[in-house]
Amino acid sequence: MDDPLIIGGREFGSRLVMGTGGAANLAVLERALVSSGTELTTVAMRRMDSSGGTGVLELLRRLGIEPLPNTAGCRGAAEAVLTARLAREALGTSWVKLEVIADDRTLLPDPVELLDAAERLVDDGFTVLPYTNDDPVLALRLEQVGCAAVMPLGSPIGTGLGIRNPHNIELIVSRASVPVILDAGIGTASDAALAMELGCSAVLLATAVTRAQDPERMAAAMRAGVEAGRLARLAGRIPRRFWAEASSPDPDV
Amino acid sequence: MDDPLIIGGREFGSRLVMGTGGAANLAVLERALVSSGTELTTVAMRRMDSSGGTGVLELLRRLGIEPLPNTAGCRGAAEAVLTARLAREALGTSWVKLEVIADDRTLLPDPVELLDAAERLVDDGFTVLPYTNDDPVLALRLEQVGCAAVMPLGSPIGTGLGIRNPHNIELIVSRASVPVILDAGIGTASDAALAMELGCSAVLLATAVTRAQDPERMAAAMRAGVEAGRLARLAGRIPRRFWAEASSPDPDV
Amino acid sequence: MDDPLIIGGREFGSRLVMGTGGAANLAVLERALVSSGTELTTVAMRRMDSSGGTGVLELLRRLGIEPLPNTAGCRGAAEAVLTARLAREALGTSWVKLEVIADDRTLLPDPVELLDAAERLVDDGFTVLPYTNDDPVLALRLEQVGCAAVMPLGSPIGTGLGIRNPHNIELIVSRASVPVILDAGIGTASDAALAMELGCSAVLLATAVTRAQDPERMAAAMRAGVEAGRLARLAGRIPRRFWAEASSPDPDV
Amino acid sequence: MDDPLIIGGREFGSRLVMGTGGAANLAVLERALVSSGTELTTVAMRRMDSSGGTGVLELLRRLGIEPLPNTAGCRGAAEAVLTARLAREALGTSWVKLEVIADDRTLLPDPVELLDAAERLVDDGFTVLPYTNDDPVLALRLEQVGCAAVMPLGSPIGTGLGIRNPHNIELIVSRASVPVILDAGIGTASDAALAMELGCSAVLLATAVTRAQDPERMAAAMRAGVEAGRLARLAGRIPRRFWAEASSPDPDV
Incomplete structure (x- = not known):
């Protein structure tokens, strides 16, 4: 089946975007990335800046995976914009996963600062993929200011609570013209499958794989889960019924 | 990964058991079965008897898929036992998926008649795979009378409501010594993945595939969903948390 | 509103049946019972037998609450039937809450033994209120053998998990001609309200009140929850919608 | 129990705030308001302006219910601020339920415009009660700019979907220093009870009552549901358990 994910004019064969945080x-990390089949993986710029560590970038290059710098840990629009620009210089890519976090307890996005930063980065020529809450209004606003995708959370980062509000994800998908990428909260493979069944174009996750007991195997699980959910969405599921319904007779009877 | 499903001493590479009802x-049906990767597929004996139709059996033979006769439509223990014996003669197999339905509206199993029929068929040398409700007590009783597996429902046949009571499935799995096969109610791929994550050994489904808009593609979705859930179960998921938790720094920092 | 609960020809003004286990x-217990407004309360016969304790019975008599002897702790039909008969002699009532437990780990009913005991007690002139799992088939069987009510669980005794499978409760209610009393699993007031909204005629609970931090206040909460749910069921709720809908203008505009 | 709701220094004996839209x-409306026991009820200013209709206000005055003007239908901060000022002049109250809607399809709040309007109205001396989405970050921001309460939605207006994301409501409650009032999405009494059990201080609803088949009875149901949930929250519920747990013996044994 030829069913590529297209973001900002680029095609990806895999619909699983990986993060690198949390790996032992x-x-x-290498085994997990290979097992996941990912073609696009986030890299935290602030961590890299402070340490000079480039091991992850070298790994991605060796594996032929496109790095997607993120602004994880940034608190306001100004800091996020600055970090994105440093990333562009350092990595030679104008793509950025935009994170503007409100506080450490929830790691939830700050909606006002996020929208401000997104607008400024789009104006500055970036291909912006914003990590957002699951508010259908904010998702639409982010698209309207020119973001190349919107990345609503399923639940807060690292909680593994899955998709707390499928109704909001459905609302976002039903009005979006850009890819919707479920980002944050995924705990297990059925969560990833559900995201795709709700109509998301891709799933982004990190700790659900890197902190699983067996990261390599969980990466394979997530890969299969994303594929399963995508296929199910395209295949058109049966309706839900209150009462039972027997199978019709076998086709040869 | 070498992870076969073993039922009654036989090994299966696929953990997706298919039904044949509902196909146009x-x-x-052939394309769906091939796409599903199944190695074991149920065939309704009563339908076959009344029509003499053998197309499904020939198809399974050609595809190298083991037929599993079922007693779908049987109402009491006597009728189910008789049907199972006819199936053994006709198909030359002592395996039977035992269904004893209480009524047409819910198609739910009759617990008393089911247990009675199971005991009689085990005594008669059958390898019995009973379709049961999700009652942990009945599941244990069925195992105790010698069933080779237990097949609790997720929700009533044909409803597509998925797994209504994951707690019961977990209770059944936690006490079972034979394979637990989730049977009935699956609507989409994430349901199948969830069944496996809860600890089921396999999933049985029919109309979720045969009546999907694109049966072949949905069969592929279910195949991937079962694999995803199995891998996730084995990989050991992260715990659920109330508060967020950031990824630790990238491994090279 | 005149809306009595009628079981076996008797009327009750309260739809909250209390249990007495778990109180400090x-x-x-007295304060909780008064606060609950209950008119019918279970008493465990096996405990009473072994100890000769009659304090609970005296309390109920003083409060004008009808005692409902139960067969808690009984394992097979024979033991339950014997216990019910002893209760009838001791308390002078032919009403019995029939419990036939399968094991200590789940405290779930044994469906086969339960049905057998129910039939024997009905034949013996008892007014039988059986504690059952949430299987719609078994619920109907219990009614068919002459039980005066059916009492499906929401979740296993003492778990506080609420109603794990609302779909089953709805199925039971939709086919029952006798009162359906939600029994076991209630954790908090919204669970009790939900039970009534699903169409149950009453709710039975014990530890959710007796082991709450403030039993008297929780009893008041449960009383209000049951009333809320009953009123909401009778009032006819608005339908669920996927998209928002504004209030129509104020009525005077 | 003396347990008043305190908002902006004022005490209310009822924790059920009513809206007036949707009544036939x-x-x-009068019967529903009386039945609800409410002491605070919203009135849509824009509707009133356009028609000159004052019947609802007269009704509230007669019933001794405090009117809470809202800015329903306003799209941007400017329009909402203007509407609030007109309401203050017309009704002689500086309290306002602030609504700034993003679009007609979802009727969801516009987070950026809402925060802007809230800040301006607080600066202008208003007691501001903002209708917001369930984003814990925005809820905290609204409190920080001086709102007297925060009013997160359970689900979009008029959907009757209940509380789609209890986790977010718990997060909001756990960090709020002002009352949290669940506003929008309530469909039935158990939804209202759940809101209070999650820690909300009050519930606001309209169409769940006004459009129920029997509005007066549903108002009574909601009143009881709110009380049930409040009492249950204060009473301290039992913990949830995976395995069953028998009641300890009756207290006299």
């Missing part, structure tokens, strides 16, 4: 070491 | 015609 | 002492 | 006529 680079060897574990 | 044999050609559609 | 009789004074706490 | 003033007589129906």
Whole structure:
């Protein structure tokens, strides 16, 4: 089936975007990334800046995975915009996963600062993929200011609570003209499948894989879960019924 | 990964058991079965008896899929036992998916008649796979009388409501020594994945595939969903948290 | 509103049936029972037998609450039938809440033994209120053998998990001609309200009140919750919609 | 129990705030308001302006219910601020339920415009009660700019979907220093009870009552539901358990 994910004019064969945080070491991360089949993986710029560490970038290059710099840890629009620009210089890419976090307890996005930063980065020529809450209004606003995708959360980062509000994700999908990428909260493979069944174009996750007991195997689970959900969405599921309904007779009877 | 499903001493590479009811015609069914990767597929004996139709059996033989006769439509233990014996003669297999339905409105199993029929068939040398409600007590009783697996429902047949009571499925799995096969109610791929994450050994479904808008593609979705859920179960998911938790720094920092 | 609960030809003004287990002492229990407004309360016969304790019975008599002997802790039909008969002699009532438990880990009913005991007790002139799982088939069987009500669980005793499978409760209610009393699993007031909204005629609970931090206040909460749910069921709720809908203008505009 | 709701320094004995939209006529509305026991009820200013209709205000005055003007239908901060000022002049109250809607399809709040309007109205001396989405970050921002309460939705207006994301409501409550009032989405009494059990201080609803088949009875149901949930929250519920747990013996044994 030829069913590529297209973001900002680029095609990806995989609909699973990976993050790199939480892995025990680079060897574990490498096996997980390979197992996931991902073609696009986020890299935290602030962490890299402070340490000079480039091991993850080298790993991605070796594996042929496109790096997607993110602004994880940034608190206001100004800091996020600055970080994105540094990333563009350092990595030679104008793509950015935009995170503007409100506080450390929830790691939830700050809606006002996020929208402001998104607008400024779009104006500055970036291909902006914003991490947002699951508010259908904010998702539409982010698209309207020119974001190349919107990335609503399923639940707060690292909680593994899955998709707390499928209704909001459905509302976002039903009005979006850009890809909707479920980002944050995924705990297990059925969560990833559900995201795709709700109409998301892709799933982004990190700790659900990197902190699983067996990251490599969980990466394979997530890969299969995303594919399962995508296929099910395209295949058109049966309706839900209150009462039972027997199968019609076998086709040869 | 070498992770076969073992039922009654036999190994299966696929953990997706298919039903054949509801398909528009044999050609559609064939494509769906191939796409599903199944190695074991149920065939309704009562339908076959009344019509003499053997197209499904020939199809399974050609595809190298093991037929699993069922007693769909049987109402009491006596009728189910008789049907199972006729199936054994006709198909030359002592395996039977045992269904004893209480009524047409819910198509739910009759717990008393089911247990009675199971005991009689086990005594008669059958390898019995009973379709049961999700009652943890009845599941254990069925195992105790010698069933080779237990097949609790997720929700009533044909409803597509998924797994209404994951707690019961977890209770059944936690006490079972035989394979638990989720049977009935699956609507989409994430349902199948969830069944496996709850600890089921396999999933049985029919109309979710045969009556999907695109049966072949939905069969592929279910195949991937079952694999995703199995891998996730084995991989050991992250715990659920109330508060967010940031990824630790990238491994090279 | 004149809306009595009628079981076995008797009317009750309260739709909250209480249990007495789990209370710290009789004074706490008394305050909780009064606060609950209950008119019917279960008493465990096996405990009473073994100890000779009659404090609870005296309390109920003083409060004008009808005692409903139960067969809690009984394992098979024979034991339950014997216990019910002893209760009838001791308390002078032919009403019995029939419990036939399968094991200590789940405290779930044994469906086969339960049905057998129910039939024998009905034949013996008892007014039988059976504690059952949430299987719609078994509920109907219990009614067919002559039970005066059916009492499906929301979730296993003492778990506080609420109603795990509202679909089953709806199925039971939709086919029952006798009162359906939600029994076991209630954790909080919204659970009790939901039970009534699903169409149950009453709710039975014990530890959700007796083991709450403030039993007297929780009893008041449950009383209000049951009333709320009953009123809401009778009032006819608005339908669920996917998209928003504004209020029409104020009535005077 | 003396447990008043305190908003902006004022005490209310009822924790059920009513809206007036959707009622068939003033007589129906009157019976519903009386039945609800409410002491605070919203009035849509824009509707009133356009028609000059004052029947609802007269009704509230007669019933001794405090009117809470809202800015329903306003699209941007400017329009909402203007409407609030007109309401203050017309009704002689500086309290306002602030609504700034993003679009007609979802009737969801516009987070950026809402925060802007809230800040301006607080600066202008208003007691501001903002209708907001369930984003814990925005709820905290609204409190920080001086709102007297925050009013997150359970689900979009008029959907009757209940509380789609209890986790977010819990997050909001756990960090709020002002009352949290669940506003929008309530469909039935158990929804209202759940809102209070999650820690909300009050519930606001309109169409769930005015458009129920029997508005007066549903108002009574909601009143009881709110009380049930409040009492249950204060009483301290039992913990949830995976396995069953028998009641301890009756207290006299």
